Amino acid sequence: MAKVILTVNGRTMSGECEERTLLVHFIRENLGLTGTHVGCDTSQCGTCVVHMDGKSVKSCSILAVQASGSSITTIEGISANGELHPVQAAFKENHGLQCGFCTPGMVMTAVDMISRHGANLDEKTVRAELEGNICRCTGYHNIVKAILAASAEMSAARQAAE
Template sequence: MPTLSLKVNGKAVSGEVEGRTLLVEFLRDQLGLTGTHVGCDTSQCGTCVVHVDGKAVKSCTVLAASCAGASVTTIEGLAANGKLHPMQQAFHEEHGLQCGFCTPGMIMAAVDIVKRNGKKVDEETIRRELSGNLCRCTGYHNIVKAVQSGAANM
């Protein structure tokens, strides 16, 4: 099996992966980073969103081997120096989560949405951009509010 070396949450890591190993499997099973979830098998639900080289990807649709040398950020690596990222804080403040299963993917997607659309991203854009992230608990109302408020503080 080939050895994969990359950076995850700022730390250099390496591990043996099969060609078919998905990034999400590598993160969850080999690195124990279980904050990234698997909610479907068709790249629809978005619970597995992480950042690869600063861009949001669905880690269930990325081969681990293709991330050689890349820098991956997962939900576990979003808070810096013990301080929550403004988007994490906003999900808490706005009650943007209930069961919490979609939350890591939502937050990672939200950070990316703001990076691409700016701090003043409007509600319609947020709703459209969240098409790839499913939540069954909140009705999205407070998630959209959280993304807006997190954006303002980023």
């Protein structure tokens, strides 16, 4: 057994697991944060996306022991004060979710995408960067629309704050 210590959603958390335990399983089973979904365990579907040290990663492709010492943000940690994150709100307003299974990974990918591209985000870039996230309900049109809406709103809010 290996000890894993992480900062998850701003809190230091730890646990023990087998050395072969994937980060996604550690997050769900050891830490009880089930918003991060397990889809394929092969890095193909994107349902397990979390932010590790500020960047999107597929948590099924990283061992928990490899992530030890890192800062992890899960879908549970992106909103503040009980309010939806602007990306979550945009998904709701633009019907960017159907069954909801892929939604946590899509949202986490979108938050990272918007933080990297800001106001320069366009449909072509969104579609290209979503290639690693699969929506089995084929809701891509509204997902792209939601990400672009969130990007515009967040950029406008940043400009107003400056």
